[in-house]
Amino acid sequence: MTAEEVLEGLDEEQREAASTLTGPLCILAGAGTGKTRAITHRIAYGVRAGIYDPHRLLAVTFTARAAAEMRSRLNSLGAPGVQARTFHAAALRQLQYFWPLAIGGTMPQILDHKVRLLAEAARRLHITTDRASLRDLASEIEWAKVSTLTPDSYLEVAEQGAGRAEPGGVDHRTFAKLYQSYEDVKLDKHLIDFEDVLLLTVGILEDDERVAAQVRQQYRHFVVDEYQDVSPLQQRLLDLWLGGREEICVVGDAAQTIYSFTGATPDFLLNFTGRHQEAKVVKLIRDYRSTPEVVQLANTLLSDRTREQARLTDPPAWSDPLRLVSQKNRGPAPQLTQHADDDAEAAWIAEQIGVLQERAVPLSEIAILYRTNGQSQAFEQALAQAGISYQLRGSERFFSRAEVREALAALRTSSLVEEGGDTVPEAVRAVLSSHGWRREAPETTGAVRERWESMAALVSLADQLDAEREDFTMKAFLAELEERSAAQHAPTVEGVTLASLHSAKGLEWDAVFLAGLNEGLMPITFAKEQKEIDEERRLFYVGITRARTYLSMSSASSRHSGGRGKRQPSRFLRPLRRELGLEEPTRRIAPSSGSKNPNSSARSKKTATCSTCGTVLSVPTEVKRRRCAECPARYDEALFERLREWRSAQAEELEVPAFMVFTDATLEVIAEKRPSSDEELLKVPGVGKSKLEKHGESVKKVLAESA
Incomplete structure (x- = not known):
């Protein structure tokens, strides 16, 4: 080359x-x-x-x-x-190489975890701690060190009002003493920590x-x-x-x-x-990852904060973000849904993943992302009940699995590696066929399926590298595996990825479900100051931009089934809801509360119900359709498809994503109601005066032609 x-x-x-x-x-x-x-x-x-x-x-x-x-x-x-x-x-x-020359003697061992030494440092000062507070104290020491603060300078910064919360339940002065005690214990034991490097x-x-x-x-x-x-x-x-x-x-x-x-x-x-x-x-700024619909939402999220900047008094720094331009073809409109509780949200996501499987989206190209690791349990349970395999990012490491270690040993020692003139992928398949790999995936779940997924990941990696590199050999493949093992750079495993938003940085999938988007989680409860809320917005932005094609954002009104539904959707969803042309989610007092509210009559007028079965609706797309997901559509499907074709032509002419003309939910109502006047069109959710002016005459023409 x-x-x-x-x-x-x-x-x-x-x-x-x-x-x-x-x-x-x-x-x-x-x-x-x-x-x-x-x-x-x-x-x-x-x-x-x-x-x-x-x-x-x-x-x-x-x-x-x-x-x-x-x-x-x-x-x-x-x-x-x-x-x-x-x-x-x-x-x-560099430290290992120059230690004998610059310092002399034996280089100290590197400490894996700070908690044990911190506990000893606390005992020396007669400070009572538990494991949770020790973890918080360790994090604060790490922050202080990478911020180049000693125990003395940390106290100076903290007392000057640096905005640092008191860590681990102790005041800043006590923490500074504990920080110094931790350094003394390290020195006594001839140890250094990660930051000391x-x-x-x-x-x-x-x-x-x-x-x-x-x-x-x-x-x-x-x-x-x-x-x-x-x-x-x-x-x-x-x-x-x-x-x-x-x-x-x-x-x-x-x-x-x-x-x-x-x-x-x-x-x-x-x-x-x-x-x-x-x-x-x-x-x-040319985005090659995501569809225009996903990129537009990402841009909207950041530009909404830029608009806020002018309204804030003494605003923190906020640089003008890059405005991305998608280079991909248009895709499906992102979904924004609200559910009764966490379990209902998880069950709905599992159901949607089943739909994506039917569309031939591989499970390895699907991710459920959330703010805290504690949210994963509901999704693990829902996926297990649906028979959908998954992997928790940050749990067991791929190269630490017993079957993977066996497979690597077999590849190193097999006589097939350099014989017979096979390509690397062929040789890998031949060796791993005796370790659980088959051309077709097993239909069962559990250990057999997990072993096959591990073997399939190695086979897929061999295919990928053989396609990328000229004269690719088994020796080069084994060297690549050794390096990946040392770096814990795992190949792709078949299964839905469950991950926190922080751990998803640097990754991407065809379909992403951003779950638990409620106030208190996004932004997180302890994000009080504007700069902390800005960081939460950026975290949400990272989540949105992980999606290539399918993006779903969801929240739950309560944590448990039968809850009072006091949770509010994230404030970050408001500009996205406007961008998607969705109404604000309707809310009502839980029937079991028995309380009276002076605004109850006003609220009851806003409560949306299914036009078929009368069920109260809370999911925005169902509210717009005036129909719950379980009830059959009452519109002419041929007319609906004709409206979709019209929308595509309009969007292409205006050079905007199709959902910015009308969403599918709006088109369904139009197909069902067949409005013939401007007044009737304005009664359709998602049709405002602006859209009526732009598209009213042409959509009425489509309806008249299909009468």
């Missing part, structure tokens, strides 16, 4: 970013705009053009999985040897010019992915690596900053051109 061939297939902005090889470069890349593609092609182009020595370039990202994915892509582009690591992995390697590396580079010079000689060019998530400590380390040079490329999106609680800040991304006066800025 020549240097110019590396640039083939990139769009104009990606190509500009990939071909800018020297000087400071800032790539502002929205969700789904191909940022990893841009930076890996940039590195490969620089290597092929002879500008970069692959062994003297360091690419830094935030997860071992992302680093492994970057190395895999660079190998496929013919640029092996590039160092792609996390900040901690790169710092640890960065702190010690920074200390060595600042204090020892020999070490700093050697590191700067080794690495001449730097690439930093997810730059909006850099902490002050990581930025300090990056500055020391650079040593005043400006051969750096950063990639990020301030709208995807969702880890502020760990010390991450978008300030370094937003102020990059101030720190590097000669920096070039390239914006990637």
Whole structure:
């Protein structure tokens, strides 16, 4: 592959970013705009053009999985040897190498978990703690360290009103003493923690010019992915690596900053051109992941906050977000539903997943995302009852499974690996056929199905890599598996993914269900200040942009069946509901409450009921249709399809998504009621004066022709 061939297939902005090889470069890349593609092609182009020595370039990202994915892509582009690591992995390697020279003696062991040492530190100070508070205290120590705060400086910052809540049930002064006690216990036991790896590396580079010079000689060019998530400590380390040079490329999106609680800040991304006066800025806004309907909702969510900025007094910083432009064909309108309780919501989602299966959407391309891990139980139960396999992200690691370890051992030792002239996929299938793999998936659930899914994931990975790489060998496949195992970069497993919104960052699926979108969960209860609510909005934005085609957003009125239904849908849904042309959800007093409300008569007028069976409706799409999901449609299906064809033509002419003309629910009511005048059209939910002016005459013409 020549240097110019590396640039083939990139769009104009990606190509500009990939071909800018020297000087400071800032790539502002929205969700789904191909940022990893841009930076890996940039590195490969620089290597092929002879500008970069692959062994003297360091690419830094935030997860071992992302680093492994970057190395895999660079190998496929013919640029092996590039160092792609996390900040901690790169710092640890340098710390281990330079410890004998800079400090001497034996390097301390790295502490896996802080809780045990924190408990001892608390006992020394006679502070009573429980396991939950110890976890909160450990998180606060991690935040303090990545914010480069010592116990003394932490107290100064806290007393100046930094907005930090009192951690773990102790006041800030007590925490500062506990923080110091924890450091003393570590020192006594000759241990260091995860954050110390960065702190010690920074200390060595600042204090020892020999070490700093050697590191700067080794690495001449730097690439930093997810730059909006850099902490002050990581930025300090990056500055020391650079040593005043400006051969750096950063990639990020301030709208995807969702880890502020760990010390991450978008300030370094937003102020990059101030720190590097000669920096070039390239914006990637072409979204290749999601349909126009999904992208429009994502844009609406962020622009709604931008409009709020003008109304706030003393508003916190809010940078103008990138406005994405979808490059995909139009897709189905996103769904927004409200349910009676959590179990009803989970059951409905399981039912919808069954519908997607009928449309040939693989289970591995479906995800249910929620705000807290405690929400997963209802979905686990609903999927199990429906016989739908699933995987909990963040639970058992793929390469730790017994059947996977057996399969890897079999692949290493099998005589089929290098014999018979089989391709890698053929050899992998032959070996794994004796370990539970079959061409057809077993119809049962349980252990047999789980084993097959593990084997199928390995087979699928062999197919993928063989298609991507020239002269792909089993030796190369085994090396890839070893690297993925070390980085816990698991292949795709067949099953619905259940994950928190935070753990879904960097992933994508064909269909995404965003569940539990209630006040108190989205935004979370403890998000009180505007900057905290802004972070919750960005988290919701990340959730929306995980979806390629199908997007469903749902909330539940109560936690348990028979509850009073006091929960409110998330405030973030209001602009999205307007965008989708949906009415506000109707609410009523629970029949069992027995209470009287002075507004009850007004509310009763708004209560919507099914025109067929009389059931009270609460789901927005059912309210609009005036029909519950169980009752049969009462409209002429031929007329409904004719209206859909008319809508597609209107949308194409106006260059807008189809749902912005009329939603399916509105078209169903029109097909059923057959309004013949403007007055009758205005009575249809979803038809306002603006839409009547735009589409009234043409829709009446369709109805007249079909009379």
